[in-house]
Amino acid sequence: MPRLLLLEGNTAEKRALGAKIGVRSSSQIYAEAISTHFPDLEMDTINGADEDWAFPEGRGFGDYDGMVITGSSLHAYDSEFAVTNQIELTARAGETGMPIFGSCWGLQIAVMAAGGQVEYSPMGREVGIARKITPTDEGRGHPIFSLKNRSFDAPCIHYDEVTRLPDSATLLASNPHSKVQAALVPVGKSTVWAVQYHPEFDLQQLVQLYRLYEDAMITEGFFVDKDSMHAYVRKLDRLIAAPDDMGLRWQLGIDDDILDDRTRNGEIIAWLESEVL
Known part of the structure; x- marks a missing residue:
C-alpha cells in the first residue's frame, strides 16, 4: 500500500499548547481526513519546524509515494529555522x-x-469559511475540483496570502478575499497541488479555532462581543450534532460544501486518486 509523508507545520511548543487545550495538530487533522476515505494508506509525520526533526525509522523521501504539507501558525516570509527548514x-x-x-x-x-x-493580507484575516471560491478557466479543467461545485465555500484560517505566484505557477481559483485560493506550483521536478483554504478541516476544528482565537475574533471585528461569538459557536455545535437541520444550515450559511466529508475533502481525494494511487 502507498505510504504518505505528512510535513507538520507547527513547532513543538505550538503542538504542546494545542494538545494541552484539546486542539489537534495539523498533521493529526490531515491523517484523520485521509483515513476517512483511504483507511489502508500508511502515513508518517515529520516535524519540519523542529531543529531535531528526523524521518521515522531511517526512511527518506524516496520511501514515500507522496507528501502533504499541513497548516501552520508561522509566517512563510520569516527567516527563523522553523520556516526556512520547511521551505x-x-x-x-x-x-x-x-x-x-x-x-x-x-x-x-x-x-x-x-x-x-x-505577505500579510491587506484584507486582514480570513477565518471560519472562505466564501465563493471560484475556479479559473484552468481550474475548471483540472481534476483538483472534480468533486466541487462551480463555486464553493471551504473552511479556512489565514492572515498571510500569496501576493505573487512564481512565473511557472498556474492560478486555479480565487475569491473576493484572496486572489490566490488555489494554484499549481512547480517545485523542482514536482508540481504541488496547493490551496489557501483547509479542505482537511471539519466543523469541529472551526469551533476549536473560534475558541482558541476568541479575543482576536472580537478585536478584529468578526463579533461585537464574547456573547455574540459564543452564541454563534453554540449554533455550530448544534449543527455538528444535527447536520440535516435546514434552519441551522440557512442561519449559518453552511451546506454540503462544508458538511459532506467527500465534498469538503474533495481536493485531497482528487490528488490522491490522480497523483498517488
Missing part, C-alpha cells in the same frame, strides 16, 4: 519528483520554495 524540505521533496499537496501554509511555502512572494 528547504519542500524544495528537497520537489527534487524527487514526488506528488505533493499543500493547504494554507503548504501553498505559501511551496510558493516561497519556487521563488514567489507571501
Whole structure:
C-alpha cells in the first residue's frame, strides 16, 4: 500500500499548547481526513519546524509515494529555522519528483520554495469559511475540483496570502478575499497541488479555532462581543450534532460544501486518486 509523508507545520511548543487545550495538530487533522476515505494508506509525520526533526525509522523521501504539507501558525516570509527548514524540505521533496499537496501554509511555502512572494493580507484575516471560491478557466479543467461545485465555500484560517505566484505557477481559483485560493506550483521536478483554504478541516476544528482565537475574533471585528461569538459557536455545535437541520444550515450559511466529508475533502481525494494511487 502507498505510504504518505505528512510535513507538520507547527513547532513543538505550538503542538504542546494545542494538545494541552484539546486542539489537534495539523498533521493529526490531515491523517484523520485521509483515513476517512483511504483507511489502508500508511502515513508518517515529520516535524519540519523542529531543529531535531528526523524521518521515522531511517526512511527518506524516496520511501514515500507522496507528501502533504499541513497548516501552520508561522509566517512563510520569516527567516527563523522553523520556516526556512520547511521551505528547504519542500524544495528537497520537489527534487524527487514526488506528488505533493499543500493547504494554507503548504501553498505559501511551496510558493516561497519556487521563488514567489507571501505577505500579510491587506484584507486582514480570513477565518471560519472562505466564501465563493471560484475556479479559473484552468481550474475548471483540472481534476483538483472534480468533486466541487462551480463555486464553493471551504473552511479556512489565514492572515498571510500569496501576493505573487512564481512565473511557472498556474492560478486555479480565487475569491473576493484572496486572489490566490488555489494554484499549481512547480517545485523542482514536482508540481504541488496547493490551496489557501483547509479542505482537511471539519466543523469541529472551526469551533476549536473560534475558541482558541476568541479575543482576536472580537478585536478584529468578526463579533461585537464574547456573547455574540459564543452564541454563534453554540449554533455550530448544534449543527455538528444535527447536520440535516435546514434552519441551522440557512442561519449559518453552511451546506454540503462544508458538511459532506467527500465534498469538503474533495481536493485531497482528487490528488490522491490522480497523483498517488
